[in-house]
Amino acid sequence: MTSRRIPADLAPNALARARKNRGEIPFDLTATNPTRCGFRYPDGLLDPLRDPSGLVYRPDPKGLRSAREAVAGEYARHGVSLDPERIVLAASSSEAYGFLFKILCDPGDAVLVPAPSYPLFEHLAALEGLRTVPYALDPAHGWQPRPPSLRDADAARAAIVVHPNNPTGSWVEWPAAERLARSRGVEVPPLPLIVDEVFLDFPLDPADHPASFASRRSGPTFTLGGLSKSRGLPQLKLSWIVVGGSDDEAARDLDALEFVADNYLSVGTPIQEALPEILRRAEPVRDAILSRCRENLAAARAIVRGLPALELLPPGGGWSVVLRFPRVMTEEALALELLERRGVAIHPGYFFDFAAEGYVVASLLPPADVFTRGFRLVVDTIGERL
Numbered sequence: 001m002t003s004r005r006i007p008a009d010l011a012p013n014a015l016a017r018a019r020k021n022r023g024e025i026p027f028d029l030t031a032t033n034p035t036r037c038g039f040r041y042p043d044g045l046l047d048p049l050r051d052p053s054g055l056v057y058r059p060d061p062k063g064l065r066s067a068r069e070a071v072a073g074e075y076a077r078h079g080v081s082l083d084p085e086r087i088v089l090a091a092s093s094s095e096a097y098g099f100l101f102k103i104l105c106d107p108g109d110a111v112l113v114p115a116p117s118y119p120l121f122e123h124l125a126a127l128e129g130l131r132t133v134p135y136a137l138d139p140a141h142g143w144q145p146r147p148p149s150l151r152d153a154d155a156a157r158a159a160i161v162v163h164p165n166n167p168t169g170s171w172v173e174w175p176a177a178e179r180l181a182r183s184r185g186v187e188v189p190p191l192p193l194i195v196d197e198v199f200l201d202f203p204l205d206p207a208d209h210p211a212s213f214a215s216r217r218s219g220p221t222f223t224l225g226g227l228s229k230s231r232g233l234p235q236l237k238l239s240w241i242v243v244g245g246s247d248d249e250a251a252r253d254l255d256a257l258e259f260v261a262d263n264y265l266s267v268g269t270p271i272q273e274a275l276p277e278i279l280r281r282a283e284p285v286r287d288a289i290l291s292r293c294r295e296n297l298a299a300a301r302a303i304v305r306g307l308p309a310l311e312l313l314p315p316g317g318g319w320s321v322v323l324r325f326p327r328v329m330t331e332e333a334l335a336l337e338l339l340e341r342r343g344v345a346i347h348p349g350y351f352f353d354f355a356a357e358g359y360v361v362a363s364l365l366p367p368a369d370v371f372t373r374g375f376r377l378v379v380d381t382i383g384e385r386l
Contacts, residue, residue, distance in 0.1 A: 005127050005128075014332065015335055018336055018340060022339055022340065024343075025343055025345045026370075027342070027343055027370055027377060028345045028370070029345055029362040029363055031363050031366050032363050033234065033365075034285070035232070035235065037366055037367065038366075039232060039285055039289065039292075041282075041285055042281055042282070044281070045282060048274035048281070049270045049274050049278075051273055051274060054270030054274070056269070057269055058269070061088075061258045062087070062257075062261060063087070063240075066272070066275070066276060068084035068085075069084045070279055071084070071089075071225075071275075072087060074230070074279065078200070078210075078212045078214075080212050080214045082214060085254070086242060086244070087242055088241045088243065088254070089238060089241075089261075090226075090238075090240065090261070090266065090267065091238065091266040092228070092239050093196065093198055093228070096224050096240070097121075097124045097194070098127070098128060099241065099260045100158070100222050100241065102260050103260060104157050104158045104192055105157045106157075107128075108129065108130070109155075109157045110130065110133045110152075110155045110156045110157065111130055111131075111132055112132075112134075112135050112148060112153070112160065112180070112191070113133070113135070113160050114136075114137050114145065114162055115136055115353040116165075116352040116353050116354045116359075117137075117162055117353065118162070118167070118352065133152045134353065135152070136148075137165065137170065143165060143170035143313075144170070144172065145161065145176045147183040148183055153183035153184045158192045159180050159181065159183075159192070159193055159194070160195075161180065161193055161194070161213070162196045163195055163196065163197050164202075164210070164316050164318045166320060166352075167320040167347075168313060168315065169320060169322075171316040171317060172195075172213075174216075177193060177195075181193050181219050190218070192222065193216070193221045195216075195221060195223045195224065197212060197223055197224060197225050198229040198239075199229055199318040199319065200212060200317070201229070201230050202289065202290050202319065203317045204293060204316060204317055204318070208317065210316070213244070215244070216244045216245070219245060219249075220244070220253060221243075222241050222243060222244070223241070223242040224240070224241055225239065226238060227282075229319075231282035231283075231285055232282070232289050233278070233285070236271050237267070237268070237271065238271050243257065289365070292364070292367075293364040295368055296364040296368060296375075297321055299368065299371060300321050300323075300362070303372070303375055304323070309325070309326050309382075310324070310325055311325075312324075319363055319364050320361055320362065320364060322359055323378065323379075324358055324359055325358055325382045327357050327358045331348030331350055332348050334346075334382065335347070335360065338377065342377045342381060344374045344377050346360050346361070346374075346378060347360065347362075348360060
């Protein structure tokens with residue numbers, strides 16, 4: 001008998017079964033692994049991992065100082081000056097969430113999570129013995145957070161903010177985040193904010209210069225980033241937490257995080273030693289990912305132009321685009337038909353907890369020809385039912 005933290009039903013769903021039966025998928029618009037999407041990684045990119053310094057184990061619960069200084073340099077590009085002592089390294093964003101849930105919550109507590117958003121938080125919370133309470137993103141106001149009911153806010157110990165959101169691509173405005181943090185009222189301490197900024201480096205409008213929440217000092221704030229997205233290097237397993245808030249709040253939270261991290265020591269020494277050079281050498285990968293996402297977004301816009309029945313949600317950043325379509329068929333029926341008849345894989349909106357039917361989500365990461373042909377097949381298939 002397994003723990004109640006593990007879902008009772010782990011059987012594949014209808015789409016997973018259909019993917020397995022289909023075999024090769026010519027137009028996979030769910031692909032989000034950059035190492036499998038045809039990007040060229042620079043020769044010698046991983047050479048810094050061969051440095052002999054990686055053979056010496058010098059564990060630091062927060063991570064090697066040189067690596068944390070390199071992370072601080074990443075935020076300097078966004079106009080945020082950080083003390084490396086406010087940075088804690090983790091092996092992944094998922095592990096970072098686990099660290100934060102451990103220091104902020106007790107078993108049975110609740111965490112506020114955005115809806116729609118990436119379908120991971122419920123599982124990560126359950127694995128820590130927590131429950132999630134959704135708060136809505138308002139489509140009428142640019143998918144900004146809508147503060148939850150006072151009852152839901154009172155039950156929560158923290159709130160997750162995704163900036164930009166996945167999949168809507170919406171940047172979170174600071175006043176909206178402050179309202180969320182203060183949703184329990186002004187007479188009680190604000191909710192700690194866990195701000196997921198893994199897609200911060202990917203503004204889809206060249207004119208956008210999104211601000212990081214890493215500089216927030218008006219309440220406890222934990223900003224997440226990592227190599228997986230910022231450099232397209234998920235296999236190197238290094239992420240980070242920036243601890244915001246006042247000096248007193250940060251000192252308390254850093255002590256707690258250091259205690260947790262000291263029990264795991266999960267980040268490998270070679271990647272920590274190599275991090276400054278890896279960040280520099282992998283900049284062309286980041287730039288290539290951003291260029292492709294912008295190119296594919298432009299292609300999607302061209303495909304739906306002049307089709308009033310379809311709406312492409314305007315994403316601000318990230319690797320996804322959302323198409324809204326008339327409910328001439330269910331999202332699952334559309335996704336299954338595309339997969340089985342057209343060889344196109346796409347995510348139905350309900351995977352991301354959209355409040356209503358009529359959404360599909362496509363990754364902007366596939367090669368341009370794959371994306372354009374696949375997305376056109378999506379639009380054509382919907383058009384056949386109009």
